[in-house]
Structures are given as structure tokens and as C-alpha cells.
Amino acid sequence: MPQPWIRSARYDGLLILAPPFLALGLVLLLPPAYRSTAEMPLLAWVALVVLIDVAHVYGTLFQTYFDPLKRRQRRTLLWVVPLACYAAGVALHSLGGLVFWRVLAYLAVFHFIRQQYGFLRLYGRQEPRTKGAWLATVLIYYATIYPLLYWHLSPGRNFNWFIDGEFVQTDWPAGRLVATVLYVALIIAYTVREALLWRRTRTFNVPRNLLLGGTLASWYAGIVWFNGDLAFTLLNVVSHGIPYLALVWNGGPSSRQAPAPPRRGAWAGRYGLLVFLGAVALFAFLEEGLWDGLVWREHGAVFGWFQQLPTVASPVLLMWLVPLLALPQSTHYVLDGFIWRRPK
Template identity: 90%
Template sequence: MPQPWIRSARYDGLLILAPPFLALAAVLALPAPYRSTAQMPLLAWVGLVVLIDVAHVYGTLFQTYFDPLKRRQRRTLLWVVPMACYAVGVALHSLGGLVFWRALAYLAVFHFIRQQYGFLRIYSRQEPRTRGDWLAPALVYYATIYPLLYWHLSPGRNFNWFIDGEFAQFDWPLGRLVASVLYVALIAAYTSFEFRRWRRTRRINLPRNLLLGGTLVSWYAGIVWFNGDLAFTLLNVVSHGIPYLALVWNGGASPRQASGQPRRGAWAGKYGLWVFLGAVALFAFLEEGLWDGLVWREHGAVFGWFQQLPAVASPALLMWLVPLLSLPQSTHYVLDGFIWRRPK
């Protein structure tokens, strides 16, 4: 039985499965301060946050608003989701900025976790059913949940998801120990099950196991092993954003798209890849420029023109502005819960 690649061994291997391992190699090559402090070089911030993290959000446009067929099929959803996200965002921000950012951070975390589970389902689609099938989903979920538990049950870390204080944290060593024991036990149980299955069938599902290994590597190293903003961002962003863009460029999760089905909409044609990458990068730059000019004022060297915009400090105005500027993210998180669903 062939391996259950989405497109091909080369495509999946380089763009979906390798990023966590390449990111870890890059972190290990960093000078020590970047693995254990809040230092973040400006160029690294631009490359990771703007050109991958923020840019990948706009990949959703090519699976929704920029695709004529899907735009017609999901017309109601594509109107309702952004309006609902904005209304909920304003309501949350009216309760306080921290309330809004905390809710958005937990929504982002859920989105990141579900992406790993989604890839697991894709790579498990050809597997015959066995009694141990629950182990792979349990491991992919706990490979992401355990580092988050560790983060929540530890003193303050040198990194955050969006802003300082977004996660509820308190130092509980016993809780970390219990979570760690369960983590090791689940890895051992899955490894034992896979070894027994290999002995019985002489076959191993390579992409599924590489996905699980990459998930373990990126989440554990980024949150538990290292305690640096650059290390966390590199592992978190590269491992999530690049596979997502690769999935979008493939046209979705179906291998049929890669076997000749023509692309539709803005990414069709000879220069479709450059249109795709250029568009997501441009949208990301414009969004971050608006954030920097209107709210953060932290990267004037990158967003010089946007510094001409008036800085907004009024809580009454921020209540309407911040949910608007974050609407691409919140819409991306919610829409992705619908656009990748398959009957099986």
C-alpha cells in the first residue's frame, strides 16, 4: 500500500513535515541568548511574524473569497463569520483589553491544535481500523496540550502568544510533574503500539509518524525546553504557517487537486504561485503597518509611512478599532473550522 501523501513525498516532506525539524535545527544554531531571553532581532520579527505568521492567515482568502466557486457555495458563511467575529470582538473588548486578547489567544491555540489533528486525519485516511486507533489522536492532542499546561503551571515565560498576561498562569510544580508523567506515558504507549503494528504488518505510516514527531518537537522545544521569544516564535510560526500555506497552494487536502484539477480564481495561471505569495505578503505588511501606526508604535523602522497615522489611545476608540484590525485573524480561525471539513 502506498504512503498516504497529500500531494507527493517531496512536496509533503519539504513543506508540511520538515518545517518543525528544520526550525529546531535553526533554534539549536542560535546564540544562547536567543534561546533563553525575550530578545528578538528586527529582521527575524519581520521574517517570522509578518511574512509567515500574519501572511499565512491570508491564505484562507484563496480557499474562500478569492475562489469564485467556493464563494458561491459558502456565500452565507463568508458573510456571517466576519460580522459575528467583529461583534463578539467588540463585546469582549468592551469588558477590557485583556479580556479580548485572552479570548483571541485561546482561540488561536485551539486553531493551532486542530490544524495538527486535521493533518493527522488526512495522513490516517488509508489506515485499517484497530483497537489502538485512539492513541494517535490522543498523542497529537496531548503533544500540544501538555506544553500549554506546562506554560500555564509555570512562572512567567520569556514569550507570549499575543501580549503579556494573556494566559492565566500560576506556579504549580506538582501539576507540571503529573502532566509530564502522562506525557511520557502516552509517548511510550504510542511507540509500543506502532512497533507491534510494524512487526505484524511490516509497514509504517511514514507521514503520520513524521507529523506526530514534528508536533512533539515543535511544541515541546518551543514552550518547555527553550524559554526564549525567538525560539518560541521560530518553532511555533514555521511549524504552523508553512504547512498551512502549502496545503492552501495544493488546493486543499484532496490528492485529486494535485493530479490535474485546474486552479480557479486569483491564483490560476503561469504566475499563480507568485500572485499567491505576493498577495499574502502584501496583505500582511499592510495589516502590520496599520497595527504599528495606529496602536503599537514598536517598529517604525519597518513601517515608516504608517507612522503618519494618528496613534489611538482612547479606550472607547480601541474598543472598535482593535477587533477590526484583528478581524483577519479571528475570521481565519473560525472559517478554518468549516472550509477543511470532509464527509469522512
Template identity: 90%
Template sequence: MPQPWIRSARYDGLLILAPPFLALGLVLALPPTYRSSAQMPLLAWVALVVLIDVAHVYGTLFQTYFDPQKRRQRRTLLWVVPVACYAAGVALHSLGGLVFWRVLAYLAVFHFIRQQYGFLRLYGRHETPEKGTWLATALIYYATIYPLVYWHLSPGRNFNWFVDGEFVQIDWPAGRWVATGLYVALIAAYASHEFRRWRRTRIFNLPRNLLLGGTLVSWYAGIVWFNGDLAFTLLNVVSHGIPYLALVWNGGPSPQHAPRPPRRGAWAGRYGLLVFLGAVALFAFLEEGLWDGLVWREHGTVFGWFQRLPAVASPALLIWLVPLLALPQSTHYVLDGFIWRRPK
């Protein structure tokens, strides 16, 4: 049985499956202070947050608004979602800034978790369901949920998703122990099932197991093992953003031995990859520049020109401005629940 690659062993291996392990290698090579503190070098912030984390959000454009055929097919969805996201954002921010960021953080977490499940489904798309196959689904979910539970039950961490205080946290050591016990038991059950299956069938789904291993590595190391902002960001952003961009560029799984369909829209042509990467990086820079000039005022050395913009401090104006600046993210989170769905 051939391995169920999305594109090829080389493409998937380098851009979808390797990033969590490469990120862990980089974290282990960092000076100890960056693995256990809130320090974040400016260049690392630009590379990770702007050029990967924010940039990958704009990859959605190439599966929606920038694709003429998909734009026609999903016309209603593509205007309803941003309008609904903005209206919901304004309503939430009117209840308080922290309310807005808390809801957005939990929506982002859900999106990150579902991406891993989506890749699991892609790598298991040719498998016949049998007794015990539910363990893979349970493990991919708990590999992401357990570190989040640990985070919620810890007194404090040196990192956040968006802003301080976004997650509800209590210090409950007993709860952490119970969650950890379930985590270890589920890993053991899955490993045992895979071993027995391999002995019986001599079939080993390499990409699915590498995906599960990478998910376990990146989420556990980034949140539980290390307690540093740079370590968390490296593992979180690289493991999520690069595979997403790779999936967008590929356009989805390739049928076995079938030629890839021609690209359409803004990324077609000889220089399509450069257009794609340049566009998402440019959009990310412009978005972060607007955030910095109008709201945060934290990275003036990177966004010098944007410092000429007036800083907005009025709560009445922020109710309308913050959801607007966050609209690319919220739209990305919601649209992704639709654009990757395939017939069963």
C-alpha cells in the same frame, strides 16, 4: 500499501513535515541568549511574524473569498463569520483589552491544535480503524496540550502568544510533574503500539509518524525546553504557517493517480504561485503597518509611512478599532473550522 501523501513525498516532506525539524535546527544554531531571553531581532520579527505568521492568515482568502466557486457555495458563511467575529470582538473589548486578547489567544491556540489534528486525519485517511488507533489522536492532542499546561503552571515565560498576561498562570511544580508523567507514558504507549503493528503488518505510515514527531518537537522545544521569544516564535510560526500555506496552495489531498483540478480565481495562471505569495505578504505588511501606526508604535523603522497615522489611545475608540484590525485573524480561526471539512 502506498504512503498517504497529501500531494507527493517531496512536496509533503519539504513543506509540511520538515518545517518543525528545520526550525529546531535553526534554534539550536542560535546564540544561547536567544534561546532563553525575550530578545527578538527586528529582521527575525519581520521574517517570522509578518511574512509567515500574519501572512498565512491571508491564505484563507484563496480557499474562500478569492475562489469564485467556493464563494458561491459558502456565500452565507462568508459574510456571517466576519460580522459575528467583529461583534464578538467589540463586546469582549468593551469588557477590557486583556479580556479580548485572552479570548483571542485561546482561540488561536485551539486553531493551532486543530490544524495538527487535521493533518493527522489526512495522513490516516486510508487506514482501517483497529484496536489502539486512538493513541495517535490522543498523542497529537496531548503533544500540543502538555506544553500549554506546562506554560500555565509555570511562574512566567520570556514569550507570549499576543500580549503579556493573556494566559492564566500559576506556579505549581507538582502539576507540571504529573503532566510530564502522562506525556512520557503516552509517547511510550504510542511507540509500543506502532512497533507491534509494524511487526504484525509490516506497514509503517511514514507521514503520520513524521507529523507526530514534528508536533512533539516543535511544541515541546518551543515552550518547555527553551524559554526564549525567538526560539518560541521560530518553532511555533514556522511549524504552523508554512504547512498551512502549503496545504492552501495544494488545495487539499490528491486522490491516488488522479490529475489535480485546475486552479480557479486569483491564483490561476502561469504566475499563480507568485501572485499567491506576493498577495499574502502584501496583506500582512499592510495589516501590521496599520497596527503599528494606529496602536503599537513599536516598529517605526519598518512601517515608516504608517507612522503618519494618528496613534489611537482613546479606550472608547480602541473598543471598535482593535477588533477591526484583528478581524482577519479571528475570521481565519473560525472559517478554518469549516473550509477543510471533507465527507467521512
């Protein structure tokens, strides 16, 4: 069967399907301390958090505000979403900083999970609905949900999504055991179904199975297998951010019947890729610099100029400032629920 690549075997393989496997390989090469402690080298933090994690958020701009056609088509959505996110953020922060970060963390988790499901739908878009096809959907969801359940049912981990204490956690070994048994059972059921399908039809969806394998590997290793901040960040960020930027750059799925839309506006032309990557990196640096100068004060060696800004400590000012600084993230999470939708 023709493989349902989004762009091509080389493009998808390198930028969408390989990142989780490459990230896992790098984690296995790390010194043991980085796989089991909260240590995070500064250069690794800059490369992973600033230049990939925060930067990929701004990729949404090129599918929305920086695209003249899409800006006209979604005019109302593009103004309502950031205003609603900011208003909700202020309301949540007024209840306490932990309330705000907890809600944002769970929204981020939902966004990460849905991205994997979205890629699954793209790679299954040409497949007929056959008996047991639902197993792929169930497995892609549980491949992400099981590690999160393990995290929630464990006494503590050496990493967090945003801040310590953001997730509701309790130490429940029996719950972890039940979740693990279901996890293993789903993997076995899916593997058996794929083997039977191959035996009957001699068809094998390469990108779909690589996507599922990468999702299983990166989420399990990053959260369950290892307990280190660098290991978690490397697997989490690389597996999510690079495929997202690759999808944005390509503009969506393409085929002979439905080619990807042409690039317009800021990223068109010979130097479009440099503009794209340079812009998202610059926006990420500016955002993290504001966070560090006004709120965190943790990476002065990287954001020296921003240290001249006054540190904001007033709870009232933070109630208005923190949701504003987090607005690119919250807007990205919500808009992505709309901009990648395609007719069946």
C-alpha cells in the same frame, strides 16, 4: 503500503513535514541568549511574524473569497463569520483589552491544535481502524496540550502568544510533574503500539509518524525546553504557517480517486504562485503597518509611512478599532473550522 501523501513525498516532506525539524535545527544554532531571553532581532520579527505568521492568515482568502466557486457555495458563511467575529470582538473589548486578547489567544491556540489534528486525519485517511488506533489522536492532541499546560503551570515565560498576561498562569510544580508523566507515558504507549503494528503487518505510516514527531519536537522545544521569544516564535510560526500555506496552495488532499480541486480566480495561471505569495505578504505588511501606526508604535523602522497615522489612545475608539484590525485573524480561525471539512 502506499504512503498517504497529500500531494507527493517531495512536496509533503519539504513543506508540511520538514518545517518543525528545520526550525528546531535553526533554534539549536542560535546564540544562547535567543533561546532563553525575550530578545528578538528586527529582521527575525519581520521574517517570522509578518511574512509567515500574519501572511499565512491571508491564505484563507484563496480558499474562500478569492475562489469564485467556493464564494458562491459558501456565500452565507463568508458574510456571517466576519460580522459575528467583529461583533463578538467589540463586545469582548468593551469588557477590557485583556479580556479581548485572552479570548483571541485561546481561540488561536485551539486553531493551532486543530491544524495538527487535521493533518493527522489526512495522513490517516487510508488506514483501517485497528486496535489502539486512538492513541495517535490522543498523542497529537496531548503533544500540543502538554506544553500549554506546562506554560500555564509555570511562573512566567519570556514569550507570549499576543500580549503579556494573556494566559491564566500559576506556579504549580506538582501539576507540571503529573502532566509530564502522562506525556511520557503516552509517547511510550504510542511507540510500543507502532512497533507491534510493524512486527505484525510490516506497515509503517511515514507521514503520520513524521507529523507526530515534528509536533512533539516543535511544541516541546518551543515552550518547555527553551524559554526564549525567538526560539518560541521560530518553532511556533514555521511549524504552523508554512504547512498551512502549502496545504492552501495544493488545495487539499489529492489521490487518484479524489484529485485536488483545480485552482480558480486570482491564483490560476503561470504566475499563480507569485500572485499567491505576493498577495499574502502584501496584506500582512499592510495589516502590521496599520497596527504599528495606530496602536503599537513599536517598529517604526519597518513601517515608516504608517507612523504618519494618528496614535489611537481613546478606550472607546480602541474598542471599535482593535477588533477590526484583528478581524483577519479571528475570521481565519473560525472559517478554518469549516473550509477543510471533507466527507468521511
